Amino acid sequence: AAGVIQSPRHLIKEKRETATLKCYPIPRHDTVYWYQQGPGQDPQFLISFYEKMQSDKGSIPDRFSAQQFSDYHSELNMSSLELGDSALYFCASSFFLGQGLDNEQYFGPGTRLTVT
């Protein structure tokens, strides 16, 4: 079965540079989520999109922005990178059944961002 695809898998950037992470959800999934996981930390929710509109916003820095395109893929844009941005960035997707229903999320393999 098709899974969530993320690219690139690994990315090395220098401080103050810009990075773009891409996520391709499972076909027919209408909701995309972005999470950041630092070393030894649990995944922290950043932002989500439903039907190409921003849905929920978590602890996403102002230096980051994201969008979902007409083909449902999503991109996370990160500017003015800092050392503390080094982490695993996961994208997840789901088919939103409704509030209070079983909206299990399917995670991609992640993009490991290293800022030097």
Add this chain to the structure above:
Amino acid sequence: SQKIEQNSEALNIQEGKTATLTCNYTNYSPAYLQWYRQDPGRGPVFLLLIRENEKEKRKERLKVTFDTTLKQSLFHITASQPADSATYLCALDGPSGSARQLTFGSGTQLTVLP
């Protein structure tokens, strides 16, 4: 503020025994609770979801209970195997009640010894 706690950062058990992991939460009334498995360097994998009006749910060797009075979920793996070794995360729907985000606990690293 909302808080999720999972018992002990690491749990070691002998192969064949039942592993029991605990997830406690405060300042929150989730509509459902989910359990995920995460292997090093990989994305979390969905295991089970239990809704607020369900007491127990099973899937093969996995069992989850949900006590909304105690604000606690227990996750059991019976007849554990070394391949079950991983970090297990509990997750709740968002603090605002939104279903479009998950808040994760810090995870319990399970090691099943052969």
